[in-house]
Amino acid sequence: MEKDIFKMNKGVSRRDFMKVSTATMAGMAFGxxxxxxxxxxxxxxxxxxxxxxxxxxxxxxFPWKVAVKPFKVAPHIFYVGNAWVGCFLxxxxxxLVLIDTSIYETLYLVLESIHDIGxxxxxxxxxxxxxxxxxHDGGAKAIKELTGAEIWLAREELxxxxxxxxxxxxxxxxxxxxEPDCFYDFDNPIVMGDIMIRPKLTPGHTPxxxxxxxxxxxxxxxxxxxxxxGGVGTNTMSDSYFKxxxxxxxxxxxxxxxxxxxxxxxxxxxTPSHPAHSNMLQLVPQIRNGFNPFYDPKKWAAFLDERAExxxxxxxx
Ligand SMILES: [Zn+2]
Numbered sequence: 001m002e003k004d005i006f007k008m009n010k011g012v013s014r015r016d017f018m019k020v021s022t023a024t025m026a027g028m029a030f031g032x033x034x035x036x037x038x039x040x041x042x043x044x045x046x047x048x049x050x051x052x053x054x055x056x057x058x059x060x061x062f063p064w065k066v067a068v069k070p071f072k073v074a075p076h077i078f079y080v081g082n083a084w085v086g087c088f089l090x091x092x093x094x095x096l097v098l099i100d101t102s103i104y105e106t107l108y109l110v111l112e113s114i115h116d117i118g119x120x121x122x123x124x125x126x127x128x129x130x131x132x133x134x135x136h137d138g139g140a141k142a143i144k145e146l147t148g149a150e151i152w153l154a155r156e157e158l159x160x161x162x163x164x165x166x167x168x169x170x171x172x173x174x175x176x177x178x179e180p181d182c183f184y185d186f187d188n189p190i191v192m193g194d195i196m197i198r199p200k201l202t203p204g205h206t207p208x209x210x211x212x213x214x215x216x217x218x219x220x221x222x223x224x225x226x227x228x229x230g231g232v233g234t235n236t237m238s239d240s241y242f243k244x245x246x247x248x249x250x251x252x253x254x255x256x257x258x259x260x261x262x263x264x265x266x267x268x269x270x271t272p273s274h275p276a277h278s279n280m281l282q283l284v285p286q287i288r289n290g291f292n293p294f295y296d297p298k299k300w301a302a303f304l305d306e307r308a309e310x311x312x313x314x315x316x317x
Contacts, residue, residue: 204255
């Protein structure tokens with residue numbers, strides 16, 4: 001049976017095939033199929049050719065291929081992630097805060113990006129993890145070792161983190177476990193010098209998925225709110241996923257309810273936890289002095305409506 005599978009994939013070595021298969025599972029777990037790739041998971045050869053899977057595989061094997069030049073998304077907030085996973089750096093008067101780390105293999109790109117925009121990665125004081133999927137927290141331990149920064153996570157994510165039914169993708173990525181140093185207090189903001197970060201528990205994608213709201217001021221002193229939803233992939237909200245992992249289907253209901261609720265928060269600039277979830281990278285060429293293409297007070301609500309609709313579409317699947 002296995003042999004036949006390899007015959008069907010001429011030119012793909014056993015090791016590559018294993019990686020593709022793992023990548024296919026990874027795609028399902030990380031939400032790479034959310035946009036226009038329904039059904040692709042059954043065909044490894046299709047997956048190889050058609051993009052989101054390529055990004056995941058490149059991130060693991062040829063990380064330089066997913067490099068993205070860092071750019072500013074809001075006052076004091078910079079994109080230092082790659083083409084697959086978003087990482088955001090927040091500059092404060094008391095050091096740097098990093099939201100999500102990407103996988104271990106792409107970590108050097110994050111450090112380079114931070115350096116390129118003029119900061120010292122060693123000034124990172126806090127690493128805020130949106131959720132305990134390897135594409136968001138895979139570099140956490142290494143950055144902590146490099147900088148001494150605290151790792152923050154939602155307490156609600158601990159059970160998920162240790163659940164043996166959740167694939168760990170050790171075949172594909174270097175997985176380095178870590179213990180969080182601090183848990184989010186969802187009633188109180190994280191204050192770092194002049195910047196206030198408001199974490200919000202937004203379960204669904206995982207039980208402890210955390211979103212972030214940050215209050216900043218533009219160069220004219222006008223207040224702005226930047227937000228990042230911590231996890232909107234509906235790949236972990238299907239009936240079959242809940243059955244496999246034992247997590248309650250009510251997580252999906254809550255996600256849909258929260259999308260409606262979150263719209264009540266005014267957000268001027270929202271950027272996604274994965275570039276593929278919006279047109280963020282396509283807007284980069286429009287960045288110029290005095291103009292921020294990411295500024296769009298209507299986008300937050302539209303984004304949440306779209307993601308709630310995706311979540312409804314996996315009911316019964
Ligand atoms: Zn995830």
